[in-house]
Amino acid sequence: MSEQQERISGELPGFEDMKQGDLKSIAEASEALGVTQRTLRFYEDKGLIQPGRVGSMRVYSRREMGRMQLILRGKRLGFSIREIGEFLSLYDHDPDQVVQAQRMLDATQERLAELRHQREAIDQTISELESIEKMSRQHLAKKEK
Amino acid sequence: MSEQQERISGELPGFEDMKQGDLKSIAEASEALGVTQRTLRFYEDKGLIQPGRVGSMRVYSRREMGRMQLILRGKRLGFSIREIGEFLSLYDHDPDQVVQAQRMLDATQERLAELRHQREAIDQTISELESIEKMSRQHLAKKEK
DNA sequence: CTGTGACCTGACGTATACGTCAAGCAAGGT
DNA sequence: ACCTTGCTTGACGTATACGTCAGGTCACAG
DSSP states (O other), rough: OOOOHHHHHTTTTTTGGGGGGGOOOOOHHHHHTHHHHOHHHHHHHHTTTOOOEEETTEEBHHHHHHHHHHHHHHTTTTTHHHHHHHHHHHHHHHHTHHHHHHHHHHHHHHHHHHHHHHHHHHHHHHHHHHHHHHHHHHHHHHHHO | OOOOHHHHHHTTTOOOGSSSSGOOHHHHHHHHHHHOOOHHHHHTTSSSOOOEETTTTBOHHHHHHHHHHHHHHHHHHHHHHHHHHHHHHHHHOOOOHHHHHHHHHHHHHHHHHHHHHHHHHHHHHHHHHHHHHHHHHHHHHHHHH
């Protein structure tokens, strides 16, 4: 094992539980989060996270892992990376989270409106497709004879 | 008015109603269909339509207009241009439309499954967002005091 | 000395459905 | 002769979220 990787996750054999504060290498972080290393570097490029460095190697602390959870949640909710970046940025520079919560509320409502609209569109499309389905079946049944 | 355009839609002044069979220039076709000229050329490139030519100018007959309606409908239903192209191709080379109807049925069902799945996902996302909405409001209400 | 593994930094590729120039031709009007 | 209109064919641009090389460092194993 190279010193480079072991400096972080295994330099104290037999003392794994004591390694300082859950610091993870990029491999461990991506594993734990279920994303690729590329994704972690990408988010870093976009300014969403700022892992520490040991030499040139990235080090992911609990803070970064927490931010990543928020980011992934934001993605599941359909926010773009840019939007998520704005939330996090506000979150950082807004001690009592008032501005932040307000913007979040706004964005949430916009997104809800979008989703409700999409839902209607999908429902319409579904019923249109169902009628096509029927017609196709009838057409095929006729030719079956 | 240039001869080029008038050859199609206006060469018989006073007899506009008699111009042979609803032939349209690209401008008229795009106008009637509510798409841009670029779109018509794009679909032609992709092989979805084959308008005739008078010299180098495209001529849209009722047949092309009909195909365009099908194409636009397919798009509204969420099929990709490639899929639509396949339908039309089958439609062309399948006299009694049995193969065609079968493929259509398959694709329709796949799409329906997708949409129902999407609907569930959207419903989940909506309720998650609604709970975030509540929490944001509470947070703001607290800070309001 | 060389191979191997984990990491690093660019930088180009991907998919979709067109939008947006750019440059050019033909023909009628002024 | 020149301008304008309508049309033509390329060909590059757009947005998003990464995927996928290519090329290079570092340190230890054999």
